[in-house]
Amino acid sequence: MVPAWLTQLLQALHLSIGPELSLVLWGIILFTGIAILGQAAVIFMVLMERKVLAWLTQRKGPNRVGPWGLLQTLADGVKLLFKEDIMTTGQDKLLFTIAPAIFFLPVFVLYALIPFTDKLLAIPLPTGALFVFALSSISVVGIVLAGWASNNKYSLLGGMRSAAQAISYEIPLVLSVLAVVLYTGTMNIQEILTAQNAPFWKWFGIWLTPVSFLIFLISSIAEVNRIPFDLPEAESELVSGYNTEYTGMKFALFFLAEYAALFAMSALTVIFFFGGYYSPIGGTLCHTFGWDRAFESAVNLPGLGQLMQQFEMITWGLLKTYIFIFIAMWLRGTLPRLKPDQLMGFSWKFLIPLSLINIFMVALERQWQDTNEVVYGYLWAFVLVFGIGGFCWTMSRFFTRKLQARFQS
């Protein structure tokens, strides 16, 4: 994976103390590049959100600052940079300052684990699929700290609610990915993608487990604290929750980290369920139709075909990721907010039993795949998952009503 020129450069400089150094350096170089481009994506997403929400509510978004409002995020950034950094008296200065950093850094590191083409993966890990969720859950600690260090009742409440929500929705998140990992037999993200290198009707989110995909979509939106799971930062209820007391650049860090997490979660949805960077026909279009070889022989440069393929993979990956980001923003503009008890009940009483049943069904499908009865297994699995899932849900609603009635008497 490490290109040959890097190892030769290190040897020429007499710096090679082992084979790990070139790996680490290449990882750092790739990660820096991907992180910078990721930040550019985040900056674009801020504007995209406002435009999408405006379009859904029949307004125009920001359109004064540049052509089509493209410089709006730059203007927002400059404004936040120049705002006063307020710290009230009861606050713990150190904790108040490092809480946004604890929230931001693990999300940032996530970009190192997401592949954008088959060669553009900063850190290829054999357990990448699990490590991604370990990293994204470290940022919850930052939220609790931010709520505590603000010396404000509403912030503390918001922080604790957010932590409870995040850990509740992490379980169905990981369990839905577990279904995919169970099917492919590996936690290596690149091998999961290689297994989806097929026409779109064989992608995991469409053919294998659409239930898993839906659970992942819902849980990822809950993990990122977006509407309809917006309670920790609800403006009408908690005065913006854990980031009430934050101004200036620290607020900008929270804000950007949330969009970075949304981008990362959408990228993961695409990777686990929708074929990653492959085109809907499987592989890349330019390789299947021979355009890369034609281009290569026309311009007479040997590496150009590969480069064309890589560009096409990045295009497909980003396109699909932005489709899911658009879906998240669409949900924001359309749905109301869930109450805390509804939120927790939905996760613990509906999503977790459903994802457990789903894992069982995927295991059965895997078994049937070996004996060539896939379609039959899939239909049965679909029916059973929704049947038992619906049963669990109605039972949980029934018992909730009963318990509420008992305690109100």
Next chain:
Amino acid sequence: MTEAIIFWAFTAISVTAALGVVFNRSIIYSALLLILVFLSIAGIFVLNNADFLAIAQTIVYAVGMTIIVLFGIMFTGDRAMLDEPLTSVRKLVSLVLATFTFVLLIKTVQFPFSIQPASQSVIQTLMQSGSTKMLGELLFSQFVVPFELASVLLLVAMVGAIVLAKKTFADAGEMSSQQLSYSIDSGEPTKEANSALHAAASRGEVHLEEVTRS
């Protein structure tokens, strides 16, 4: 060589953070330094060919345990934030005891263990796909009974923790007389204990006398 650099880095971080956990006055800083300890121990696990265990350690300890401990700190309020110092005799005795334990254990581990290098196939598997597959094979074949028992234990612990930490209701028919007397003994009953006491008095189970304080 790279292993040495990484090992000494993680050792320095974990020992400093552990000392901070024990000796820091503010308990929230102790909890944060504990995250550092857990993360550096996860790094040491990776050095020892235990990458799945490192991720499990991060998820369970560095995230889960920290959130539990932080919630515990925040529920138990401001007065518990700073540790009051102990008598110096006690501190001296504990340091002597810890030094004695340290020396004893260091001498114990200086035993010539015979290191067996692993077989080539195992090393190949570990380098390519990590330790997950081998762990999984063991967990579901040879150690399946402890595995199932561990899951039952987790279920029981979850139910137990919920029951123990459940808030008693303000009209407190739920406090037994034992709980009430325990809280009165200390001289500073909480609001819930107080209201429970008055509720019990109004039910006629307890006889309260008015004490005038001067």
Next chain:
Amino acid sequence: MIQTGVDPMNLVTHIGLYHYLALAVLLFSIGLVGLITSRNMIRVLMCLELMLNAVNINFVAFNNYLHLDVMAGQVFSIFILTVSAAEAAVGLAVVIALYRMRSSVDIERYTVLKG
């Protein structure tokens, strides 16, 4: 001592089994000091977790150096992880319940069984 993988000539650059065991012992003793001398019950629980982590390092290091073919050390480490997580959760629930009784997490105030 060569058999433990430790080369006395360069103890710093060659990491053997002994280094990991020494780290585990050091963390264990620090946790022991914290366990005995803390007045705050939550700090006691944190030091207990520190000690359990030191034991985990021990298991994993032995597994790595002595028999890597059978990953029994790591399996047992997973069980220690599980059990200690469960025990910390129950321990903190007990601390919260005690706090409701006496408004304090100071260990010196819970002396009912003394004398």
